[in-house]
Amino acid sequence: MQRRNFIRQTAITLVSVTGMVAVVSYLRQFFPRLAGQKRRITIGDSAQFPVDTYTYVEEHNLFVYRDHEGIRAVSAVCTHLGCIIEKSTDGFECPCHGSCYNTKGEVLSGPAPRDLSWYRVSGQAGGKIVIDPGTVVGPEDKYISS
Amino acid sequence: MSEEQSHNQQNVPARAGKITRNFFLHIHATRVHVHSMKPTYTFGLGMILGFLFLIMVFTGVILMIYYTPSVETAYRSVKDIVNVVPGGRIIRNMHRWASQGMVIVVFLHMLRVFYTGSYLGNRSLNWVIGVVLLILILLSNFSGYLLPWDQLAYWAVTIGSNIAASARELTDLLGITSFFDPGGFLKKLLIGGEVVGQPALSRFFALHVIFLPLSTLILLGIHFWRIRKDGGLSRPAKYAGERGTENKWLAWPVLMWTELGILVLVVLVVLFFALVADAPLLEQANPSYPENPAKSPWYFLGIQEMVSYSAFAGGMVVPLLYLVFLFSIPYKDREDGYVGVWFSGRTGIRLVLWSVSATFLLVLTQLFVMIRFGWLRDWFPGISQWFVMLINPATITAAMFIAASEIVRRRLDSTRMASLVLFTCAFVALVVFTVVGIWFRGPNWEFYWSASQWPLQ
Numbered sequence: 001m002q003r004r005n006f007i008r009q010t011a012i013t014l015v016s017v018t019g020m021v022a023v024v025s026y027l028r029q030f031f032p033r034l035a036g037q038k039r040r041i042t043i044g045d046s047a048q049f050p051v052d053t054y055t056y057v058e059e060h061n062l063f064v065y066r067d068h069e070g071i072r073a074v075s076a077v078c079t080h081l082g083c084i085i086e087k088s089t090d091g092f093e094c095p096c097h098g099s100c101y102n103t104k105g106e107v108l109s110g111p112a113p114r115d116l117s118w119y120r121v122s123g124q125a126g127g128k129i130v131i132d133p134g135t136v137v138g139p140e141d142k143y144i145s146s
Numbered sequence: 147m148s149e150e151q152s153h154n155q156q157n158v159p160a161r162a163g164k165i166t167r168n169f170f171l172h173i174h175a176t177r178v179h180v181h182s183m184k185p186t187y188t189f190g191l192g193m194i195l196g197f198l199f200l201i202m203v204f205t206g207v208i209l210m211i212y213y214t215p216s217v218e219t220a221y222r223s224v225k226d227i228v229n230v231v232p233g234g235r236i237i238r239n240m241h242r243w244a245s246q247g248m249v250i251v252v253f254l255h256m257l258r259v260f261y262t263g264s265y266l267g268n269r270s271l272n273w274v275i276g277v278v279l280l281i282l283i284l285l286s287n288f289s290g291y292l293l294p295w296d297q298l299a300y301w302a303v304t305i306g307s308n309i310a311a312s313a314r315e316l317t318d319l320l321g322i323t324s325f326f327d328p329g330g331f332l333k334k335l336l337i338g339g340e341v342v343g344q345p346a347l348s349r350f351f352a353l354h355v356i357f358l359p360l361s362t363l364i365l366l367g368i369h370f371w372r373i374r375k376d377g378g379l380s381r382p383a384k385y386a387g388e389r390g391t392e393n394k395w396l397a398w399p400v401l402m403w404t405e406l407g408i409l410v411l412v413v414l415v416v417l418f419f420a421l422v423a424d425a426p427l428l429e430q431a432n433p434s435y436p437e438n439p440a441k442s443p444w445y446f447l448g449i450q451e452m453v454s455y456s457a458f459a460g461g462m463v464v465p466l467l468y469l470v471f472l473f474s475i476p477y478k479d480r481e482d483g484y485v486g487v488w489f490s491g492r493t494g495i496r497l498v499l500w501s502v503s504a505t506f507l508l509v510l511t512q513l514f515v516m517i518r519f520g521w522l523r524d525w526f527p528g529i530s531q532w533f534v535m536l537i538n539p540a541t542i543t544a545a546m547f548i549a550a551s552e553i554v555r556r557r558l559d560s561t562r563m564a565s566l567v568l569f570t571c572a573f574v575a576l577v578v579f580t581v582v583g584i585w586f587r588g589p590n591w592e593f594y595w596s597a598s599q600w601p602l603q
Contacts, residue, residue: 031331032338032345058434080457081308082341083301083436095438096305097454098591109523111456113315113531 038133045127046071054087062119062131063087070142073121073131074105079114092116104139164398171402173370175378177394178401181486182379187262190408191255197412198248199366202286203359205241208234213293215351217344220295221430228427235424236417242425244416245287249445252283260475260569261498263562264380266485270476272372275365277472282362284445289354291443292347300342300431301440307337307346309453309461316458319531341433382486438589447583448576454591455521455538464540468572475569479561494566497554501570508546509578512539517593540579547571 041060049055049066056063061076061084076092078085083096091102099110106115120135121143129143162176181187212231214223227234256276259265265273292303313329323330338345373379385393395401428437442450452460484490489498515521516539522529547568555564588594589601 030335032334034334034339056434061434081305081312081453083304083440084434086438093590095436095590096301096440097450107523108527109520111454111460111534113318113457113534 041131041133042124043129043131046129056087060131060133062133063092064121064129064131067142070144071121071129072139072142073119074139075117075119075133078112079107079116080110080112085116106139158396161396161398164402171398174397174401175374176397177391178397179378179381179385180393180395181381181385183395183401188379189254189258191251191258193405193408194412195248195251195255196366196370197409198244198251198416199362200409201240201244201413201416202248205237205244206355206359208237209241210355215293215347217295217347217431220293220347224294224296224427228424236420239420239423239425240416243419243423245290246445247416248283249287252280256280257573261489261566262380262486263484263490264486265476266479266482266562267376267380269372269376269380272369272376273476274473275369275372277469279362279365279369281469282358282365286354286358286362287443288446289350289358292342292350293354294427295347295431297428297431297437298426300433301436302442302446303337303346303350304342304436305440305442305450305453306446307333307342309449309457310336312453312457312461314458315456315531315535319535380486383483385486439587439591441583441587444584445580447587448580451579451583451587452540454587455540456535459535459538460540464544467544468576471568471572475565479565481560481562484562490562490566493558493563497563497566498570501550501567502574504550505543505547505571505574506578509539509543509575512542513578513582543575544572547575 043057043060043064046066049064049071051066051068054063054065056076063074063076065072065074076084078094078096078099080094080097080099083094085092085094085099085101088100091100091108092105093100094110094112097111099112100108101112101116102108104115105118107113117133117136118139118141120132120137120141122130122132123143124130165171165174165176209227212223212227212234214220224238227238229235231237259273259276288303288306292299311329311333313332314323314327315329317323317327317329333340336346336349337343338349441447449461449465452464454460484494489495519525522533522537550571551564551568554567555561558564585597586593586595588597588599594600
C-alpha cells in the first residue's frame with residue numbers, strides 16, 4: 001500500500017468514526033431516561049368510598065370500586081388513545097372515540113385494543129388504602145379489609 | 147411586433163439590472179415565461195403560502211416574547227397576550243388564522259401542482275421537497291396547538307402522542323412489546339414521557355419556534371431555487387422548442403409589483419379575519435377530564451375519524467401509505483408528455499370525475515353501514531383485535547383505491563392516469579372523513595346530524 005493511500009484511508013476512517021460517535025451521542029440526548037416502575041399511590045381509607053360505587057380518583061386517573069366484600073381499582077385511561085373514560089350505566093365509555101367497556105373493564109365496542117387494567121390494592125397500617133399501578137391483577141382481585 | 151411586446155422590450159438593461167443587482171429580487175429570473183404568469187395556471191398559491199409564512203414568522207416572534215413555556219404559567223401568559231399586551235389579541239389571531247390559511251392553501255397548492263402534472267420532467271426533486279414542506283406545515287400547526295395549554299391543546303396532544311405510540315397495537319398482538327416497542331420509542335421522543343406534561347411542552351416549544359420554522363425556511367429556499375434551476379414553472383410541452391427570450395417577459399416592474407400587491411392583499415385578508423374572529427382559548431388544561439367530544443384541530447379530524455376505527459391502522463398505516471404514495475409519484479410516473487396540462491386532457495378529467503363520485507359513494511356507504519348497523523365488534527363480540535385493526539373503512543378504502551389505480555394502469559397502460567385515480571380517491575376520502583369528523587361527530591364520537599342535537603351534559 002502506498003503511503004498516500006494509507007493516509008487517506010486512515011483519515012476517512014477516523015473522520016467517519018468520530019462523526020458517527022458524535023451524531024449518535026448527540027441524538028441519544030433526545031431520549032430521556034425514564035424510571036421504569038410506577039410509584040405506589042396511597043389514597044384515603046375505605047370509609048371514604050361509598051359501597052357499590054365507582055369513585056373517580058382524579059389525581060391518579062383511576063376508579064376505585066368498593067362492594068360489600070372489598071375494594072378494587074381500575075385504570076381510567078382508555079387503552080385506545082389515552083383519554084379519561086367515564087362511568088356509564090353498564091360499564092365505562094370513552095368520550096374521545098366511543099370505546100365501551102363493561103364493568104369488568106373488557107372491551108365491548110369501539111377501537112380500544114385492550115381491556116382496562118386492574119391494579120393491586122392493599123392496606124396499610126392505619127387503614128389507608130394503597131394502590132400499586134405497577135402490578136396488574138384480574139378484575140375479580142379485591143382487597144378485603146379486615 | 148405588437149404594442150405589448152414592444153413595451154416589453156423597453157429599457158431591457160435597466161429592467162434586467164433591477165433584478166440582477168438585488169439579492170431578494172433574485173427570486174425571479176430577469177425574464178419569466180408568459181405561461182407562468184397566467185393566473186388560472188398557478189392561482190398564485192405558492193406565493194401566497196410564502197407570504198403567509200412571513201406573517202407566521204413576524205407574528206410568531208412577538209408571541210414568543212410574551213409567552214412562557216411552562217405548565218404553570220403558559221395558560222396565563224396566553225391570557226395576558228390576549229387581554230393585557232396592547233394589540234396582542236390581534237397578533238395572536240393573525241398567527242392563528244394565517245396558520246389555518248397555510249393548511250388550506252398548501253393543500254390547494256398541492257392539488258394544483260399534481261393536476262397540472264408539474265412534478266413531471268426534471269421537477270421530481272421539487273415535488274418531494276414540497277411534500278416535506280406539507281408535513282412541516284402540518285407539524286408546525288400541531289406543535290403550536292399545545293402551547294396555550296388549554297383543554298383543546300392538552301387532549302389533542304394526548305391523542306396525537308398516543309397515535310404515535312399506536313404501533314403497540316400491533317406489537318401487543320404479536321406479544322413483543324416488552325422488548326421491541328417502536329411505538330413507545332416514538333412517543334417518548336415526541337413528549338419526553340408517558341403522559342403529556344412539562345417535558346412535552348418544552349419539546350413542542352423547541353419544535354415550534356426553532357426546529358420546524360428553520361427547516362421550513364431552508365426547504366422553502368431550496369423549493370424556490372429549484373423552480374429557477376428547473377427552468378421556471380412547468381408549462382405544456384408545446385413550448386418546449388422555444389429558444390432564448392421567446393415568449394419571455396421581463397419580470398421588472400410589472401410582475402414584481404403584482405406580487406407585492408398580492409402580499410398586501412394576503413395581509414389584509416388575514417387582518418380582516420383577525421379583527422372579526424378570535425382564536426379559541428378554552429379553560430386551562432385539566433388532565434383528569436377530557437372535553438367531550440375531544441376534537442383535534444379541524445385539519446386532523448379526517449385522521450381522527452380514521453383512528454376511531456383503529457389507532458394503528460387509521461393513524462399510522464393508512465396515512466403512511468398515502469405519504470409513501472405522495473413521495474413516490476414522480477418516480478413511478480414518468481410520462482413527461484402530460485406536463486403543464488390541467489388533468490392531462492379529456493381522459494384524465496373523466497377519470498378524476500369518476501374517482502370523485504366513486505369515492506363519495508364508497509366512503510359514505512361504509513359510514514352508513516357503520517353508523518346504522520355497527521361494525522365487527524358489534525356483530526361478533528369478542529372478535530380478535532387483528533380483524534378490528536385490518537378491516538375497517540380506513541383500510542378498506544385504501545385497499546380499494548390502490549386496486550382501482552392498478553386496474554387503470556393496466557387497462558390504459560398509463561402511470562399518469564393511475565396516479566390521477568389514486569391521488570383523487572385518497573384526497574376525496576380524506577375530505578369526506580374530515581367533514582364527518584368536523585360536523586357530524588358529537589359526544590363519545592357518536593354520529594349526529596348537527597351539533598344542536600348533542601345531548602346536554
